[in-house]
Amino acid sequence: MTQKTPTSLPVAVGFGFIACLLYGFNGGTRTNMGILLAPLMEHSHSSYAQVSFVFAVMNLVFGAVQPLMGMLALRTSNRFVMSMGVVLIFCSLAALLVSTLFPLLMMSLGGLYAIGSGAVAFGLVLASATYFVGPERAMLVAGMLNAAAGLGSFVLAPVMQSFIDANGLTGVAGAMLVPVALLLPIAWVVTSRDPKRVAGVHSTPIRWGEVARHRVFVFLFLGFSTCGFHMVIIESHLFNEFVKDGIPAQQASWAFSLYGIATITGALLSGWLSTRMSMGRLLVYYYGFRAVWTLAFLFIMPHTVPFAVLFAIGLGMTGDATVSPTAGLVNRYLPLSWAPTLIGLLLLIHQVGAFFSASLGGVLLDWSESYVPVWLIDVVLCVFAAIMSAMIGRGTATVVRASQ
Structure with a gap:
């Protein structure tokens, strides 16, 4: 760690906004890919099922490459990997302009875009x-990064739709090339205080x-493995349950x-909160809540509009809240140079849980004509995650040094 003195709060917040441009644009674009579904079908002469399959491959590849990108960063540098990611995203959008066949679409989104997005993922940016703001301010920036992904999705959705309305897929893909190109110098700023590498070392x-x-x-691994299952119930099934x-x-x-x-x-x-409270205890609170x-919504709350809003807000407050303390504990106990790979591994198991949630929710709905079974499975997993998180504070944990 090259940062010896704590960075001032204004500098940390200012840097956080810069990092949020990089991570928020990447995350916001990826989560809004569904907006492109109909234009992609028309442009690539593909069916709904084919484009949906491309999205599924894209998400699986995105999760799988994150630990690999962390290992590549160990061999090269965070700057190299993130710069490569930006270039790949740029190339994928350019390739979309000529992806008039299904194989080209798969190469563009399932290959180039998924790998590029995974190279600009949370672990590397954090x-x-x-390195830039020091460990004292790192969790503040982590919270900003988490929020940036959601805010990026919120802001980019209407922007992308307006370009689609005006000029279709070519309009939105072409328009996004400029801001993606600007992410390259931003990535260089974000990595400007990374440790200098000695040639050959x-x-x-x-x-x-x-x-x-x-x-x-x-x-952490056992607890976070349940998180994707919980999140995708919300993202894939909650709206339909309300209806x-x-x-x-x-x-x-x-x-x-x-x-x-x-x-x-x-x-x-x-x-x-992760800078002021025990991060393990925070995870217990989040998973337990x-x-x-969920049990209160299933068996106590009336299923009316006001309580649907209340339930959604409660779920949202803990939705991405687990990421900051999880990443913070990795950074505290394990070498920072390992963090991108290890956080990437946690996010990969998150994606595996998401896959089972999305598929199992539909199967159980067909079987029971109710969302209650999948929610009850989620409750059991959340209790398990809370117990695993409580175990973090018990006993003595060693701090691992890279040079040991």
Whole structure:
């Protein structure tokens, strides 16, 4: 760690906004890909099922490459990997302009875009942010980064739709090339205080046996493995559950919008709390609240518009809140140079849980004609995650040094 004295709060916040431009644009673009579904079908002469399959591949590749990009950064640098990611995203958007066949679409989004987006993922950006602002301010920036992904999605959705309305897919893909190109110098600013590499000398390789035996990482891994399952129930099934309960679609969409705003608020608050409270205890509160709140909605709250809004806001406040303390504990106990790979591994298991949630929710709905079974599975997993998080504070955890 090259940062010896704490960075002032204004400098940390200013840097945080710069980092948020990089991470927020990447995350916001990826989560809004659904807006492009119909234009992509028309442009690539592909079916709904084919474009949906491209999106599924894109998300799986995005999750799978994150730990690989972390390992590549160990061999090269965060700057190299993030710059490569920006270039790949630029190339993918340029390729979309000529992707008039399904194989080209798969190459553009399932290949170039997914790999590029995974190279500008949370772990790498946070590691460079920690080098820049120091560990004292890192969780503040982590909260800002989490909020930026949601805010980026909120801001970019109408912008992308306006370009689609004006000029279709070519309009939105062409328009996005300029801001993506501007992300390259931003990536250089974000990585400007990374440790200087000596030619021919690489960072200490990850000692996987030591990681696998480290009690904090094991409990984090087990707890965070449930998080994707929970989040995708909300993203894939909650809106339809509100409508199934008799809530008009327009009002259900407003409840869902408030969920997004609450997610941003919760992410910022969690980043701030992670600098002032035990991060393991915060995770216990977040996971435990999810279980209790879900049971209250299923068996106590009337399924009316006001309570749908209340439920959505409660879920949003803890939606992305787990990321900051999870990343903070990785940074505290394990070498910072390992963090992009290890956080990427946590996000990969998050994506695996998301896959099972999305698919199991539909299967259980067909079987039971109710969302209650999948929510009850989620409650059990949240309780499990809370127990795993409580174990983090028990016993003594060693701080691993890269040079050990």
